[in-house]
Amino acid sequence: MSEQHTYSVVTVPVSGGELTVGVWEPVGEITDTIVAIHGVTASHLAWMDVVPTLPGVRIIAPDLRGRGRSNQIDGPAGMAAHAADIIAVMDAFGLANTTLVGHSMGAFVSVVTAYLHPDRISRLVLIDGGLPLDVPAGLSAEELVQHILGPTAARLDMRFASVDDYLALWRAHPAFANAWTPALEQYLAYDLVPDGSGALRPATSYAVTVDDTVDLNTGSLPRDAVAGISVPTVFVWVPRGLQNETPGLYSPEQVARLEEALPSVRFRFVEDLNHYTIVMSDRGASAVAPIIAAELAELHV
Template structure:
């Protein structure tokens, strides 16, 4: 099923439903319907949805962008079964097969970067190049934390909101407008993104992202299984790794402090690192400036 959606983006946007284990993923598609058009697969972060890529899509006319709501998020929050990086990677493989996407560029932001690494390992013939955006390599987290403590240490208020209830979209937007990561870049595209995140819950609304799935995925990407370590050890695809100086609360340092980052790059010399100053963990893709720069970066990848 394909339906037209309205939104703040300026490039044609539609969604499709793709069968996966336990249900169906909602997949956003921007750009030409022609399957031979240049195509990039985009994977969002741990509590996001496919609309996290709208700013990028606005600057990539003529390119087909394929971006699912991962299981447990957005309109895919009803998919049954366990999550984890391997499950998301297999879901992505099902999306690519269903849409007839040729092997190509895969971009992952935050948790989506870990999914991209797992996809390249589990389904190497579906990927030609990887772009990992502020994620995909091990995070600098303390050892010995419980699952709940790990989520709190990494996500903080981003995870806490998943248990909150809101009267409606306006109250939810009011919750987000003063957020330190977004208050300087707030626009209609972000409003559409956050409004999409809400789902009815009795006489109120809640964020669509499953808290349980968020915990499961956060533990998994931080060594809860061998999926990510094995995938990184076997990484053979050309890979770019973009980091930014500020984190989820616009704080310094970001997710990859300098000393930690230096050790990671030494351990993975095949990965090409890029530092993008002027962005935080969110605005690197979820702002007009971030979307524009990401689009420029992807045009370079497509030219290769």
């Protein structure tokens, strides 16, 4: 954890239950606040590497419904439900408006939140997500999840005898071959919850993952939200995907099409990182921190 921040966990009432929210408070003066929104099978601890790179910034990061310690919330997910939860978090902290920093699916949630509540969101930082993916048409829900997430979703049905067994699965993951850290181990251990029979399972609900993945790729609201972006927005993308493969979620060709279609969005390419390590590594955090800090600085001009 950051020596420049104190860390705590609070709960926020939302439709269907309570959202667990991680909060990193600067030790000294608070210069800015961001709400950081994680990816489709992640948790708020995905931001641990980013926190120390933002001194003076309060980072408020929820476990999205169906994930982490928010995995017992009743009711459907989808981008509109997540957006409502983000506004509930902002209300709980007395934030009239704020900057949203979203990674992967969290970036889609960020765009939809800004679209539905434009007076509440000042700026968007979208990290390898939030803009339309280039996926084949006509895929079923299961095929869509497999095409985009692959083994990331498959692990959700797996059971583990211990935390060490789960860490062993991830140690073999190509995305973290050169980026294994104590912070990553803490993030992964937090992902596990009892399955009721003496084993451990990932906290993320597979059903919610399917619903969210289908919604962000085929729903009309995310498309309308992208077309209606009205706040200053920067999009950060990387060359490698969830398995450290190339191209990543966004190919150079898709980015070129998006740049032409969205002239108001600023595009930033970060070399030699993958979809995970852009936030969950020291190098990734060091790359995105100046981008976030520059956006926050614009609020004070």
